[in-house]
Amino acid sequence: MQQPIPRNGTTKVGANILAALSAFGRQGTWGVTELANELGLSKTATHRLLKTLAMNGFVEQLPGRSDYVLGVEVIALARQAAAKTTVGSVGHSHLVRLAESTQEVVSIDVLRGYRYVCVDMVSIHPHVTTTVQIGDTIGLHAGAGKVILAYQHPAFVDEVLKEPLTRYTDNTPHEPSVIRAMLEKVRAEGRWVSEGEITPAARGLTMPIFGPRSSVEAVLTVTSTKARIPDSRVGELFSLMRQTCDQIAWDMGNREPVSP
Template sequence: MSETFPVYGTGHLGSVANAIDVLKAFGTRGEWRVTELSRELGLGKSTTHRLLQTLAAGGLVEQVAERGTYVLGMELVRIARAAARRTTLGAVAHPHLAELAERTQDAVLLTVLRGHRYLCVDVVNEAHHIISVVQLGDTVGLHAGAGGKAILAFQPTVFRSLVLGEPLVHYTDQTIRSPEELEVELESVRRNGYAFSDGEVTAGSASIAAPIRDADGRVIASVNATTSSSRMRELGIERYRDPVLEAAHNISADLGYVRPGGAGRGRGQE
């Protein structure tokens, strides 16, 4: 006797697939109106609204009533945090993030490459003087902020060209919007081994980030120390640069990466 199975895209399975597509849409854009999201996904407005309401009931998305939009919910953030720490990268990196946060007394972020954006997957925040930083689950264009530039600078030339060929989103007045200016900045990152940002994503915050490599030497993530712009100017870049480079090197080493011509751990090397 042959069995029959639901066809993907119909019935209850189709609803689940549509719900997954809704959640994935928040990975490319942090906030959606029902009309915009329905058009993006090719779903009816009423269907999209029902999906969002169901996800909101489970805490996976939240409605921002005053703006008439939806954002990711804290329950999904909690799930993402737990999942990130169970992955090899998350499990390996977290103790180093905690140590770096203790040393700097500032916010430390782990960001990973996701398409042409970077995703914040872990935060250890000792920066009680910081009002606003990139939060867990946020995604940002690779051209903006130290975390993104530390990843983008070490990607293959073809990949970088694709990113630079897209419109560069304007987060603040300090965001780099010229492909030519960004290419010069990325060359500096490759030369120095770390990226610097002052107000490129959030006005009034500055950060230093360094690339994290997997066992094959590919840059897959970055570690980022973030503080206020005024505190960075007061204490100096050097206070953050060397601990961030050390953390990135140690995370990479724990993932199995061995620098050409070197082995083992080293303080402040990358």
């Protein structure tokens, strides 16, 4: 169950709204009963809350179903937040060029608490899609998140791995010892290849973007299927990605050598 949000002068209704939106950030689709259990509210109160959010465009009810998903207003807020993020504001033109070169989905993810969030994404090829969209937050143990997690302080890693780890697919790693070994591999190689850890049948290539203090709070990912990214193409794509990471790092003010 979601931990209560401290009131500290915030109205109860306002706190419930924030808790509900936070729940949608963790899981994309909620029914009334499921969300009521998550928030510790009655079904009547939860239904009223969802109707209020829907009237203002923050959630939408799926056609012909009782389930709700995030609405267009949240997507607009996510895009504004991405524009205010340093790496999001400087990286977009580089993403466009990389998407044109690779004809795959390319994205930038940044650290947010114990999770990571997609702040920008470009898709040129009409037949290449991904379930992760701008504004989605995902556990650091899955997919691109491991490249962020690998460069964090050991105490931070311990905190992340002691929490329950969501299994997005059968391929999502969830054993702390296994994940720690993966983090060692990321640090040794400076990159990660994800095989269906978040989206079944997807293959994602991820590299770190080093900030002005050589810290890693953002990563660059190219996502497609294994059919479109066979092993023979991985080296070529990582080379293009490394150039893009270096260009973004330079635009962020990093004047040190950044290639791991």
